[in-house]
Amino acid sequence: MPTMADVARSAGVSVATVSHVLNGTRPVLPHTRQAVLDAVDELGYTPNTLARSLVTSRTRSIGLAVSAISNPYFTEILQGVEAGALEHGYSLLIADPHDDPDHECKVVQLLHERRVDGMIVAPSADPRELVSYLGRHRVPTVFLDRVIDGVIEGVVGGAVGGAVEDPADGPQRFDQVCAENTGPMARLVAHLAGLGHRRIGLVAGLPGLSTTAERITGYRQGLTTARLPYDDDLVVHGDSASAGAERATATLLSRAAPPTALVTANNAMTIGTLRALRDRGLSVPDDLALCCFDDFAWADLFSPRLTAIAQPSREIGAQAVRVLLERLAAPDRPARTVRLDCTFVHRTSCGCPDSGERGRPSQSPQPSQPSQFEKGNVS
Numbered sequence: 350m351p352t353m354a355d356v357a358r359s360a361g362v363s364v365a366t367v368s369h370v371l372n373g374t375r376p377v378l379p380h381t382r383q384a385v386l387d388a389v390d391e392l393g394y395t396p397n398t399l400a401r402s403l404v405t406s407r408t409r410s411i412g413l414a415v416s417a418i419s420n421p422y423f424t425e426i427l428q429g430v431e432a433g434a435l436e437h438g439y440s441l442l443i444a445d446p447h448d449d450p451d452h453e454c455k456v457v458q459l460l461h462e463r464r465v466d467g468m469i470v471a472p473s474a475d476p477r478e479l480v481s482y483l484g485r486h487r488v489p490t491v492f493l494d495r496v497i498d499g500v501i502e503g504v505v506g507g508a509v510g511g512a513v514e515d516p517a518d519g520p521q522r523f524d525q526v527c528a529e530n531t532g533p534m535a536r537l538v539a540h541l542a543g544l545g546h547r548r549i550g551l552v553a554g555l556p557g558l559s560t561t562a563e564r565i566t567g568y569r570q571g572l573t574t575a576r577l578p579y580d581d582d583l584v585v586h587g588d589s590a591s592a593g594a595e596r597a598t599a600t601l602l603s604r605a606a607p608p609t610a611l612v613t614a615n616n617a618m619t620i621g622t623l624r625a626l627r628d629r630g631l632s633v634p635d636d637l638a639l640c641c642f643d644d645f646a647w648a649d650l651f652s653p654r655l656t657a658i659a660q661p662s663r664e665i666g667a668q669a670v671r672v673l674l675e676r677l678a679a680p681d682r683p684a685r686t687v688r689l690d691c692t693f694v695h696r697t698s699c700g701c702p703d704s705g706e707r708g709r710p711s712q713s714p715q716p717s718q719p720s721q722f723e724k725g726n727v728s
Contacts, residue, residue: 412460429666474557538571550608594621
């Protein structure tokens with residue numbers, strides 16, 4: 350197997366120069382760099398990653414803990430993380446915490462024991478032990494999709510604004526990358542209200558998740574904008590899962606005054622809601638209008654086509670990698686939270702006619718005259 354010294358002899362340069370070319374640690378003249386790369390190709394040289402990690406204390410690997418198997422949304426995020434990691438020469442070690450706090454701590458500890466340089470984690474609804482572990486071991490970490498600000502209390506001296514205080518060593522900083530949740534959810538509600546709906550139900554996610562709380566806030570803001578009252582009976586929790594949403598939707602439809610329109614707060618719950626409507630023989634949008642938070646690959650194939658908020662899933666993943674690498678390069682820089690914009694994808698499940706425009710952002714209509722939806726209840 351050829352060595353770095355073999356590459357140096359073939360290219361007519363020093364071993365240090367070969368190292369600088371392969372690791373990008375110092376600028377090298379273009380013709381010299383090309384000579385080294387040509388020698389690498391000719392000899393079939395493969396860098397010894399293990400030896401390099403022993404010298405640099407870096408493994409050029411990233412630990413990723415997301416529930417990609419149980420949540421298709423995270424599958425797209427995973428693709429973005431993978432692409433971003435490969436672009437910068439990093440490998441991925443992936444674990445599925447199953448949105449379970451105990452299992453989450455186990456898989457993160459296992460990733461840490463594999464000596465990853467940093468981690469990207471979508472925290473569970475109760476991430477206190479997770480944050481405590483990462484803080485104690487000072488693991489460079491980016492929280493993905495869900496933020497921890499204002500959620501964690503009493504963790505290693507308390508957590509404020511994403512920083513865990515360690516009295517001995519100062520604050521452990523956590524960066525965060527996620528989508529905007531409040532405004533886009535408010536837009537869905539305002540859109541349905543503009544179509545004449547006065548009883549708009551929400552199938553919300555798992556309590557404790559920041560995404561659930563922010564989307565409920567957006568739902569309430571949308572009602573306020575439309576001058577509609579908030580009604581606790583119209584909000585149910587589907588626990589971010591298809592089966593939970595199916596049960597929650599059945600509960601909503603059994604109310605004495607059921608909603609005439611529904612908003613589902615993630616893609617898995619949209620599937621469960623559609624099942625519940627089918628089981629009751631209800632059609633969308635004739636019997637009940639439907640909008641969903643999270644667009645997905647087959648949303649445009651349903652009949653009717655689903656009006657949705659599309660999150661920039663792959664960009665969230667790629668951005669998380671960039672933020673983590675910036676943290677590795679500058680460990681003491683201030684923590685930051687990056688929020689990415691979503692897109693309103695206007696289709697037909699909301700009751701609007703098919704405009705033929707697929708996947709384009711569109712404006713919600715202004716409130717109209719009272720429609721048929723104000724008159725009857727769906728039973």
